[in-house]
Amino acid sequence: MKMLFIGGGNMAAALIGGLIARGTSAADILVADPSEAQRESLSARFGVAAVPAADAATIGASGLILLAVKPQQMREAVGALAPAIAGQLVISVAAGIRAVDLARWLGGHRRIVRAMPNTPALIGQGVTGLAAPADLASGDRALAERILGAVGTTVWVDDESKLDAVTAISGSGPAYVFLFIEALEAAAVKLGLNPEQARALAQGTVAGAAQLAAQSSEPPATLRERVTSKGGTTAAALAEFEAAGLRELVTRATRAAERRSVELGDEFGRA
Numbered sequence: 001m002k003m004l005f006i007g008g009g010n011m012a013a014a015l016i017g018g019l020i021a022r023g024t025s026a027a028d029i030l031v032a033d034p035s036e037a038q039r040e041s042l043s044a045r046f047g048v049a050a051v052p053a054a055d056a057a058t059i060g061a062s063g064l065i066l067l068a069v070k071p072q073q074m075r076e077a078v079g080a081l082a083p084a085i086a087g088q089l090v091i092s093v094a095a096g097i098r099a100v101d102l103a104r105w106l107g108g109h110r111r112i113v114r115a116m117p118n119t120p121a122l123i124g125q126g127v128t129g130l131a132a133p134a135d136l137a138s139g140d141r142a143l144a145e146r147i148l149g150a151v152g153t154t155v156w157v158d159d160e161s162k163l164d165a166v167t168a169i170s171g172s173g174p175a176y177v178f179l180f181i182e183a184l185e186a187a188a189v190k191l192g193l194n195p196e197q198a199r200a201l202a203q204g205t206v207a208g209a210a211q212l213a214a215q216s217s218e219p220p221a222t223l224r225e226r227v228t229s230k231g232g233t234t235a236a237a238l239a240e241f242e243a244a245g246l247r248e249l250v251t252r253a254t255r256a257a258e259r260r261s262v263e264l265g266d267e268f269g270r271a
């Protein structure tokens with residue numbers, strides 16, 4: 001089946017890279033993106049064809065259309081598709097933009113799934129939230145699940161509005177983890193380790209802890225307690241995190257992301 005990506009930026013690259021690594025043929029993927037640099041980069045990295053804009057013939061020949069432009073760009077991008085769309089499934093990965101608005105811009109098209117993936121899709125370790133209208137055919141649900149499931153795990157939410165929370169947790173989440181790695185690395189250098197040592201230790205620790213949490217049947221709190229010897233070094237560090245309100249800070253940060261997702265839908269979707 002031919003897949004057409006509208007927008008070939010960071011998220012599209014992660015999905016395309018993940019799909020190709022897991023057996024999708026590059027010949028089955030076409031990307032439309034006005035940026036020459038993006039097109040060249042995608043073709044060089046993944047061997048996919050890329051065009052500045054999709055024409056009616058390529059839109060009509062695609063079995064699946066993936067919308068991967070920024071929310072701010074979605075109305076214009078979708079408006080250009082509308083006259084040529086041939087009833088195929090459309091999957092949007094955009095934060096905030098609601099299915100009802102996409103449907104309106106697509107001239108009443110109803111075969112729409114919203115997905116909120118994340119960039120670890122590139123290495124097949126993504127996690128994607130999915131939402132679809134209740135009347136979407138089960139074959140379309142299965143197709144969306146197969147595409148996003150090829151690059152990681154999937155989680156359906158019944159209510160589309162829950163995707164704002166999904167975005168705040170797992171869509172944006174990799175950036176929170178990268179920030180923590182950055183901070184741990186910087187702290188390591190301040191403690192006198194060289195930058196290579198700092199990177200190896202910080203990255204290795206986060207990767208190992210994440211793998212252990214994923215493979216363990218025990219909750220993260222139990223795994224944390226197992227590191228924390230009574231009166232030891234971990235307890236000294238965790239006391240600082242708790243005193244600084246790390247848990248509340250995470251709640252505040254994710255609320256801000258969720259709020260922003262709703263705002264993006266209001267700001268760029270309702271027009």
Ligand SMILES: NC(=O)C1=CN([C@@H]2O[C@H](COP(=O)(O)OP(=O)(O)OC[C@H]3O[C@@H](n4cnc5c(N)ncnc54)[C@H](OP(=O)(O)O)[C@@H]3O)[C@@H](O)[C@H]2O)C=CC1
Nearest residue numbers: 007008009010011032033035068069070071073077094095
């Ligand atoms: N990055 C992430 O981790 C995640 C992103 N998303 C969602 O994915 C979407 C894309 O995000 P991201 O990849 O980060 O953004 P990028 O800006 O990296 O990619 C968007 C691309 O679309 C291009 N574009 C703009 N207008 C059009 C058009 N009319 N037709 C085709 N392409 C067009 C842009 O070109 P130009 O730069 O020239 O405008 C750009 O290359 C967003 O809606 C975001 O919410 C979802 C989950 C995670």
Ligand SMILES: O=C(O)[C@@H]1CCC=N1
Nearest residue numbers: 094095167171172173
């Ligand atoms: O930052 C953003 O808006 C997008 C959505 C989730 C991750 N990146």
